[in-house]
Amino acid sequence: MSEPLIYEISSPGRCGVEMPASDVPETELPKDMLRSNLGLPELSQLDVVRHYMHLSQMNYNIDGGFYPLGSCTMKFNPKINEDVARLNGFAFTHPLQDPQTVQGNLAVMWHLQEWLKDIGGFAAVSLQPAAGAHGEFTGILIMRKYHLDRGDTKRSVILIPDSAHGTNPASSAMSGFTVKQLPSDSRGNIDLEALRAACDDTVVGLMLTNPNTLGLFEEHLEEVVKLVHACGGLMYGDGANMNALVGVVRPGDLGFDVMHYNLHKTFSTPHGGGGPGSGPVGVTEKLVDFLPGPVVDAEYPDDGDDTPLYVYRQPKKSIGRLKAFNGNFGMFIRAYTYIRVHGAEGLLANTEHAVLNANYIRVKLRDKFPVPYDRINMHEFVCQGKFAGSDVRALDVSKRLMDYNFHPPTNYFPLIVPEALMIEPTETESKETLDTFIDAMRKIADEAVNHPELLHEAPHNAPVKRLDEVKAAKDLVLCCMPIEFEKQATA
Amino acid sequence: MTYIPHTDANRAEMLKAIGVKSLKDLFPDVPAQHKYPKLSVPAALSEMETWWEMQGLSEANADVNHYACFLGAGAYNHYSPHTVDYVLRRGEFYTAYTPYQPEVSQGTLQAMFEYQSMICQLTGMDVSNASHYDGATSLAEGVLMSMNATKGNRTKIVMSPLVHPQYRSVVRTYTQGMDISIVGDDNLKSDLPDLIKLLDQETAALVIQSPNFLGQLEDVKGLADKVHAVGALLIVVTDPIALGLFMPPGEYGADIVCAEGQSLGIPLSYGGPYLGIFATKNAYVRKMAGRLVGETVDSDGTRGYVLTLSTREQHIRREKATSNICTNQGLYMLAAAVYMATLGKCGLEQVARLCWHKSHYAAKAIGKLKGYKVITDKPFFKEFVVKLPKPVSEVNEFLLEEFDILGGYDLGQDYPHLKNHVLIAVTETNTQQEIDDLVEGLKQVMEQ
Numbered sequence: 012m013s014e015p016l017i018y019e020i021s022s023p024g025r026c027g028v029e030m031p032a033s034d035v036p037e038t039e040l041p042k043d044m045l046r047s048n049l050g051l052p053e054l055s056q057l058d059v060v061r062h063y064m065h066l067s068q069m070n071y072n073i074d075g076g077f078y079p080l081g082s083c084t085m086k087f088n089p090k091i092n093e094d095v096a097r098l099n100g101f102a103f104t105h106p107l108q109d110p111q112t113v114q115g116n117l118a119v120m121w122h123l124q125e126w127l128k129d130i131g132g133f134a135a136v137s138l139q140p141a142a143g144a145h146g147e148f149t150g151i152l153i154m155r156k157y158h159l160d161r162g163d164t165k166r167s168v169i170l171i172p173d174s175a176h177g178t179n180p181a182s183s184a185m186s187g188f189t190v191k192q193l194p195s196d197s198r199g200n201i202d203l204e205a206l207r208a209a210c211d212d213t214v215v216g217l218m219l220t221n222p223n224t225l226g227l228f229e230e231h232l233e234e235v236v237k238l239v240h241a242c243g244g245l246m247y248g249d250g251a252n253m254n255a256l257v258g259v260v261r262p263g264d265l266g267f268d269v270m271h272y273n274l275h276k277t278f279s280t281p282h283g284g285g286g287p288g289s290g291p292v293g294v295t296e297k298l299v300d301f302l303p304g305p306v307v308d309a310e311y312p313d314d315g316d317d318t319p320l321y322v323y324r325q326p327k328k329s330i331g332r333l334k335a336f337n338g339n340f341g342m343f344i345r346a347y348t349y350i351r352v353h354g355a356e357g358l359l360a361n362t363e364h365a366v367l368n369a370n371y372i373r374v375k376l377r378d379k380f381p382v383p384y385d386r387i388n389m390h391e392f393v394c395q396g397k398f399a400g401s402d403v404r405a406l407d408v409s410k411r412l413m414d415y416n417f418h419p420p421t422n423y424f425p426l427i428v429p430e431a432l433m434i435e436p437t438e439t440e441s442k443e444t445l446d447t448f449i450d451a452m453r454k455i456a457d458e459a460v461n462h463p464e465l466l467h468e469a470p471h472n473a474p475v476k477r478l479d480e481v482k483a484a485k486d487l488v489l490c491c492m493p494i495e496f497e498k499q500a501t502a
Numbered sequence: 503m504t505y506i507p508h509t510d511a512n513r514a515e516m517l518k519a520i521g522v523k524s525l526k527d528l529f530p531d532v533p534a535q536h537k538y539p540k541l542s543v544p545a546a547l548s549e550m551e552t553w554w555e556m557q558g559l560s561e562a563n564a565d566v567n568h569y570a571c572f573l574g575a576g577a578y579n580h581y582s583p584h585t586v587d588y589v590l591r592r593g594e595f596y597t598a599y600t601p602y603q604p605e606v607s608q609g610t611l612q613a614m615f616e617y618q619s620m621i622c623q624l625t626g627m628d629v630s631n632a633s634h635y636d637g638a639t640s641l642a643e644g645v646l647m648s649m650n651a652t653k654g655n656r657t658k659i660v661m662s663p664l665v666h667p668q669y670r671s672v673v674r675t676y677t678q679g680m681d682i683s684i685v686g687d688d689n690l691k692s693d694l695p696d697l698i699k700l701l702d703q704e705t706a707a708l709v710i711q712s713p714n715f716l717g718q719l720e721d722v723k724g725l726a727d728k729v730h731a732v733g734a735l736l737i738v739v740t741d742p743i744a745l746g747l748f749m750p751p752g753e754y755g756a757d758i759v760c761a762e763g764q765s766l767g768i769p770l771s772y773g774g775p776y777l778g779i780f781a782t783k784n785a786y787v788r789k790m791a792g793r794l795v796g797e798t799v800d801s802d803g804t805r806g807y808v809l810t811l812s813t814r815e816q817h818i819r820r821e822k823a824t825s826n827i828c829t830n831q832g833l834y835m836l837a838a839a840v841y842m843a844t845l846g847k848c849g850l851e852q853v854a855r856l857c858w859h860k861s862h863y864a865a866k867a868i869g870k871l872k873g874y875k876v877i878t879d880k881p882f883f884k885e886f887v888v889k890l891p892k893p894v895s896e897v898n899e900f901l902l903e904e905f906d907i908l909g910g911y912d913l914g915q916d917y918p919h920l921k922n923h924v925l926i927a928v929t930e931t932n933t934q935q936e937i938d939d940l941v942e943g944l945k946q947v948m949e950q
Contacts, residue, residue: 013804016619026849035937046749049745049847051620051624051843051846054846063589064592066609068594071606072594072598073597086505087505097587099568100560101559102565104772105573106772107577108573109902112563112908118559129543141774141775144816144826144827177816180816184821187679228529259532264539281596284836285832286834331672331675334635334636335636335637335638338773339775340774341769341772364508367517370520370528409603413605418603441507442512475806476800478807483808483810489810492619493623
């Protein structure tokens with residue numbers, strides 16, 4: 012199965028849509044500023060539709076099947092969300108309109124801020140960051156400015172457990188800080204002794220994913236928070252795993268000072284083949300003035316009318332703007348709709364069933380796939396794709412799953428577990444789907460021992476066979492050209 | 503409501519398999535005193551009630567399909583052909599994950615590769631990544647890359663004050679923890695010759711925008727040579743629609759091109775999600791942040807596509823990565839690709855011509871009004887500056903109330919010397935009638 016490149020189906024003179032003739036008198040163009048050639052493809056409208064239809068058919072996707080992808084929370088993307096985001100009043104408003112003309116938009120943003128505050132246990136929320144990593148960067152800049160504002164200039168170290176996502180150290184480095192990595196203990200928690208030794212007056216804060224990337228709730232969290240706060244540091248929460256906590260416990264109550272949410276994980280906005288995400292940031296009282304601005308406020312008129320006027324406000328000591336305009340508004344609408352449909356009870360039920368599903372898979376697989384930290388997990392767990400007497404690896408298991416029509420789990424992460432397979436089913440998958448997946452995994456474990464070649468050569472039924480990633484990085488072909496340009500180049 | 507499929511029987515069986523009695527037993531490590539907080543999130547609505555509520559909220563807004571829009575300043579009301587949303591709505595695309603497993607993600611990967619190819623053609627550059635969050639963050643990444651590409655020992659960025667004010671502010675947010683000085687836009691009246699004087703051996707890059715924030719095409723002849731002479735890079739922020747007609751930055755020597763891709767078929771959507779276009783020269787490909795797709799073959803020798811050069815990225819390099827970037831704007835990159843494929847070579851040029859003709863028609867008509875002055879010291883593309891006889895807010899209020907017009911951007915907010923100056927955007931979606939109404943409105947507001 013393969014589809015020609017868009018330039019290979021292009022023919023000079025075709026056009027997919029016709030623009031109207033100018034209805035105003037024309038003005039002469041400045042000839043010396045014009046370009047000589049524009050190498051875009053030329054296709055009929057049906058060519059375009061078929062091309063992208065064919066491409067779409069080569070993609071795995073949630074609407075088509077189960078994605079047990081750890082740390083990614085690939086839950087169902089409700090269809091009402093897509094229609095709501097396309098309503099005229101939302102999709103066709105300009106970001107720089109006078110706030111008085113877009114009170115519906117500001118109402119959505121204000122309510123979402125309020126609900127995220129409530130769900131996370133924070134004093135204020137900014138919706139501006141465009142993705143999880145962007146939210147992390149925002150959080151680190153907030154911590155930085157908080158310390159500087161107090162005249163505390165010697166803090167330069169961010170503590171990060173060895174199980175953390177790679178974005179954590181990368182976001183810290185972008186903010187000019189050095190990273191100190193902390194080891195995990197035998198039960199998958201942060202090693203308290205190592206933490207105690209690392210806590211001093213150079214610590215900006217600790218970045219903690221809780222539950223961590225092993226899917227485990229930090230057992231000594233209270234002590235961790237106490238140690239970090241005692242040395243003057245702040246607690247940063249990576250909200251990637253918030254789908255395990257909504258309605259059960261609020262990170263703000265646990266002592267986190269700042270946290271980003273991933274609307275594209277916990278709140279069902281679609282992953283879109285790699286974005287757009289949305290990474291709002293929540294903070295406790297002492298950090299509200301540092302949030303990126305503007306944020307939305309509700310002002311109530313003096314006449315007792317209970318319809319507020321929504322306005323923008325710049326936090327007093329804001330770290331500044333993280334992106335142009337008002338954040339990924341299209342994602343706010345979807346997250347708002349998701350929260351509205353569920354209510355507090357529905358949100359809690361989602362968390363409970365996400366955790367139920369993950370534990371169910373763990374107990375059904377652990378005799379075939381070793382689980383290094385085998386205790387009740389949260390919304391995900393990590394097992395190992397290694398088999399006695401077989402050279403099959405986690406990657407082979409992943410590729411073989413494609414033949415059974417499942418997307419692979421996250422593999423080789425977290426880095427602290429060799430041959431890691433990280434499985435997160437989410438709450439929207441049925442027991443029947445989980446049972447089919449469990450059967451496939453158990454068969455694959457047997458194949459790994461009895462027919463390892465089946466795994467080494469997998470996938471067999473995907474649109475392409477295993478791809479040569481080394482060649483891609485070595486030969487580096489990053490774009491193609493219109494055919495006539497290619498001919499010119501080789502002539 | 504929820505989307506949970508579990509029946510009571512399912513739940514009982516699953517709990518039994520795990521060895522616990524109830525759902526409440528699944529959270530043994532959560533501190534009891536904080537468990538099950540009472541949330542004030544309102545009670546659930548049915549899908550139908552939610553739909554009604556959302557319709558109501560959306561109708562509280564004045565949208566550009568019911569009002570004539572002359573507001574631009576970095577986000578534009580362009581027409582998006584129906585192929586774009588048709589493709590975006592395919593679940594195969596929008597419910598897919600990042601293509602880390604290439605064998606089952608060839609659709610997204612090939613679309614990304616083709617997007618990169620079309621952006622190279624449009625900008626005249628060698629290589630494009632698979633996008634950043636938006637134009638502003640793309641520029642911030644460009645600035646970081648220029649520091650990195652000049653060996654990390656240059657600490658000065660010369661920035662034109664006519665780069666979008668919000669982009670300039672994002673660059674400052676991004677670099678606040680770094681040893682870097684941003685000069686040039688401290689004097690908001692600086693012109694290109696002033697900026698060139700600031701270039702020296704400490705300079706990592708000169709950042710200009712063309713068409714600039716005021717809609718004007720900058721005189722870029724010989725500019726790249728002057729920047730390269732001191733060993734710095736030329737970063738150009740541009741508008742992809744303008745590139746349908748005008749000389750691309752690659753042709754006049756730009757090293758990095760950043761742009762907001764929203765104009766390429768992406769709805770205004772009150773400011774996001776948008777698309778950060780980023781393109782550069784081959785020499786800098788390993789310094790570039792963001793996802794990149796490369797061509798390769800599978801074990802049968804069939805052509806295929808994978809994410810490549812991931813050794814630059816955070817999941818491999820952690821704190822040594824080129825950036826903390828983990829996503830791109832996958833779906834809106836796809837929108838731009840479908841837009842460019844649908845309009846193609848002649849369509850994009852037509853859109854650009856319409857913007858040119860209509861904006862010039864509007865500028866000429868407004869220039870004839872008593873009390874109004876159109877600033878025409880440089881050629882402009884689809885936006886232009888008008889000096890008003892009254893405060894911009896007063897004029898815009900009148901246009902909105904009396905003519906159902908969303909007026910232009912008040913430049914006094916960012917440029918004190920441009921008090922009472924408005925930035926008016928005219929695109930292919932503005933009809934002659936709308937433009938004539940705007941002119942009539944401006945005439946009448948003078949008589950108030």
